[in-house]
Amino acid sequence: MTAAAATSTAPTQWRAGAIIVGHALRETVRRRVLLVVAALTLAFLVLYTLGAAFAFEEAGEFDQGFSSGLDDRTLTGATLEGLAMFATLFLGAILATFLTMGVVRGDAETGMLQPLIARPAGRSTVLLARTAGAATVAAGYVLVVYAITVAITSATGGWTPDNPIAAGLLLAVAVVIVTAISLLASVCLASTAQGIAVLMIYGGGITAGLLGQIGDALGSESLERVSVVTTWLLPFEAIYQSALYELTADTGGLTGFALNLGPFGGGRSGGFGLLAWAVAYVAILLGLGVWGFRRRDI
């Protein structure tokens, strides 16, 4: 209430958004979210390193004396990296869900939201900034963990993905989609219901993707149709499949065929159309979230 304070000018929405993103990022550091995540991720990476080392060693022993036409190094490496991507996306989805837990309805119920949105930052700014903060952390996390698993796979077995950068970026896009789903859920649902809903949606999407792969292997059109519909409804699964595809995009022959039979290999490329849909999907979810948030009495 000093003379200097008497002159206050509302920040632009961009500036307000940047302040809220900074606040959210600071919270992840101060509440030791990143520390806990880093410790648990380290445990996962140690396990992955051990698993990869044993797998490559035993795969090499298995192929001795055979000339099956299978490239055991590629088969093992791609399968391991596919597994690592599955685990990374799962951890990223959990992180995204918890970072966005109760952002709207939950925080409104506890009284955390009111002081913020009574300030001259628009509700859309608050929601989009919280999305940006959570997506940045979750996508950054996924990219870092993925890069480390690629390095581990390369170091232990001498195999690297065909298109490692594309695969990593697609994985990050997948986790951004999960973040957007969670943000929309936070507008409609209380914290616990939001967390349950998002993780069940995530599980459902991944299961539908596996069903599609089974349908593909069995030649079942019904199962494949279920997978296609799910792809459009929950594109993070299709994006994940595209990321898997990028691991062995240039691998063909018997090895490529064998990889396509496994749950962590092969995948399907959705192409540019899928990426465009993913971008539109995130925009639609955020648009619905902003619309719902603006209409909500707090």
Place this chain on the structure above:
Amino acid sequence: MSSALSIRGLRKSFGTAEALAGVDIEVPPGKLVGLLGPNGAGKTTLTKIACGLTRPTSGSVEVAGAPAGSLEARSHTGYLAELFRFPGWLSADELLELHQKLAGSGGGAAERAELLELVGLADAREKLVERMSKGMQQRLGIAQALIGSPRLLLLDEPTSALDPGGRRIVRGLLEEVRSRGIAVLLNSHLLSEVERVCDSVTIIARGTVVASGRASELGGDNSVEIDTDRGMERYEGVGREGIPKLVAELVGAGRSVYAVRETGSTLEDAYLEAVGGESR
């Protein structure tokens, strides 16, 4: 100069329940208006509409001439909700700094220090919110609401968690705020507090204004009981302002005065009459 808060024909329905059924309230610049009413009368809903958290069904609400909820209106408003929670991992100073940024206040560290001093938290500058008592958090909430020297301060039960010492600090603070030209709408259940600090009082019940005016006017005629050397004497029609003169006259006449007590109609009586004894 436009009113700090101007409410005209405000209605708000939640489904079939009508929380506000046509409310008119005016808060002039620099005035402290108390908002009273039983639980469920619509006080909190009204406050939330004024700061843009809740949308009105109909009617007009303006803050310093701008529609309530607009960015301009919010830049003129300081608000402390009845139910609020601040991030526990922030210190008092960091919380105020965050709100300075969001409000666009250029007050810097000097403003933060002054506000913490004003609410009696000068020693708690570095203290984390999660380590503060509810009363300290409430005072910090008031400091937060004062960031950027708003033209209108909306306080929803700001003393509900405070002990008598804390309430006294807030009373002093409200008088200080008023002296700086900031208008205040004080939503409180504590009639004595409202009576002491507010310039005027509005009582709402069942979503409508049932009484409005100065606390002394609403209270009606007062009488005074004076304990003198001749025993207890009752004087009718003596307002609070007339007590010093009456006592001076008695003492001037050689009488001994031991105690004085107002016994006439109080704000509490006026309140209970206005709301029809309603309590939820």
